[in-house]
Every structure is written in C-alpha cells, then in structure tokens.
Amino acid sequence: MNAEVIQNCPQCGAVVEGAAMSSACAFCATPLAIAQDVRTLDAPKRLAPFRLNRQQAEDRIARHLRSRWFLHPKLKKATKAESLHPVMVPFYAFNGMVVTQVSADLGIRYTRGSGENKRTYTEWFPDFNHEHVLKWQDHLVSASKGLSEHLSNRLEPFELERALPYDPHLLAGLEAERPAIALEDAEQTARKELVTVGKRRLEQEMFGAMRTRNVQMDRAVQLGDVQAVLLPVWIASFRGPKGPVSIFVNGQTGTVAANLPSSTGRIAAWILGATIFLLIVGMGLLAGFFLLVVIAELFL
DSSP: OOOSEEEEOTTTOOEEEESSOOSBOTTTOOBOEEOOSOOOOOOOSEEOOOOSOHHHHHHHHHHHHHHOTTBOHHHHTOOSOSEEEEEEEEEEEEEEEEEEEEEEEEEEEEEESOGGGOEEEEEEEEEEEEEEEEEEEEEEEEOOSSSOHHHHHHHOOOOGGGOEEOOGGGGTTOEEEOOOSOHHHHHHHHHHHHHHHHHHHHHHHTSTTSEEEEEEEEEEEEEEEEEEEEEEEEEEEEEETTEEEEEEEETTTOOEEEOOOBOHHHHHHHHHHHHHHHHHHHHOHHHHHHHHHHHHHHHO
C-alpha cells in the first residue's frame, strides 16, 4: 500500500494506513502512534467497496442496541457513537479442500403395521466406507489485530463476488489496516475452521436422514492458494462502563457484531421475576402474593 501515514495502536496492535494522521484507533479508540519498523507486505489482491453509507450504518447500530435486552444502561441510553469510521479491514482468503474418510454403520428406519400395531424398525448396514470431499473457495480468516476472528465470523458473509482488483486509488478517503496476523497463524485457524465446516457439511449431506453407529472419521485439510483481501467494515466507538466499546458493521450487508457489556442488575431482575412467577404457579397465588410483600418490605 502506498499510503502517506502509517500508524499503529499500542493497545490492540492494529496497523492502519491513511492519507492523513488519525488521533485515535478506529478499533479501540486508543491514541495512535507513528508505526516503527513496520514489515513491508505485498499489496492485497482484491478490495470490496462499501455499499452501506454512514446513515445506514448508524441505523443498523441503533437497531442492534435496541434489541439487546440486558445491555448496560450506559449503552442503552446512547444515541450516537463517539466516532464512526469506514475501515478497510484485511483478511486472508483461502482456497482449500477437506477430505474425510468415513467408516460407519448406517441405519435406515422404516415402519410396519398401523394403529396400535404400528412399529418402527431400523435396518443396519455395517462397515459403510466413503470418501467425502469438500472444496472451499475464499474461506476468510481475519488478518486484523483489531477485529478478532470470533467477531469477524459473526460479520460474515462478505460479498466477495463484488470485490475489485486492488487499486490504491480505491482507498481514497478511507483508513486501511495492514495485515497484522502472521500467515502461519492464519493457516492454523483456517485448518481448524475448515474441519468444522467439513464435519457439518458431511452430517447434512450423508447422515441427515440416517442413523449411525460406530462412526470413525479421518480428516485431512489441504490448503491451496491464499490471497490478502481488504473488506469494508464500519467501526463505531461508544463510551462503555469500563472504557471504549467497539461495534462493527459489515459495510456490504449491514450485519452487526460486538462484545457488549451486560447489565447485571437487569439480569438479576429478570431472574428474580422469573423465580417469582414460577413460585406463584407452583405454590399458589396466596403464597406468591405473600412472597411479593416480603420482597417489597426488604428492598423498597
């Protein structure tokens, strides 16, 4: 990337490029510093442009906050983010294949008879062997220190079919983070996630309507080409009860992801109310009414 200013965040480790110097990190609102000895990286191969404008991102964030029942009151009352930045976040896009050797006993259920004489049986076919192959293109792994893999998974999917060949001119007016996760670490993450995807797909395609027993699986993940891509994310910063809180919005689909603090008071009140309701149902209205009176005397 041929940006004029490269800054890094001492808190979350994000390395951000932009045409002008920023005062705070878009990911965690920590004051930024000029990056020193930043490792030179090859330019990304693809870049997906934003489809959501600022107002649309603000609307998605407000809707998300309203939907959280146990959200901390400080965020529940927030009407607008302290900052909202459009950031091009780096990802690794892996092509890969999961090969699973399956050995199992398969059972097919069938019924005979009718009415009271209706019975269900299972016919077993032992020692079923099969090779299941799952090919995957553009499996995304976050290359960002500011956007964790857990949160990036919640933001997906991105519309990679709308991505354009990388051109630094497309970054005009935007901040872009450099990949900060080592490729070797991203490969390990990709392998683990593809194993999970392969297992889920196998269960859907082969075992969905069948019963199984004595299942044995041997999986092998083969990673192919990998590209660095930049994907659009709106990043909002709110003042939380213990410091800044970041909310991420997929800049294409509007999906929101965040780790938001909950209100222990609201959770306790909900549990107390549910307990009282169950006691009223279980002990009778009179006992429940007496319990409410006692609680009122203690807490009011």
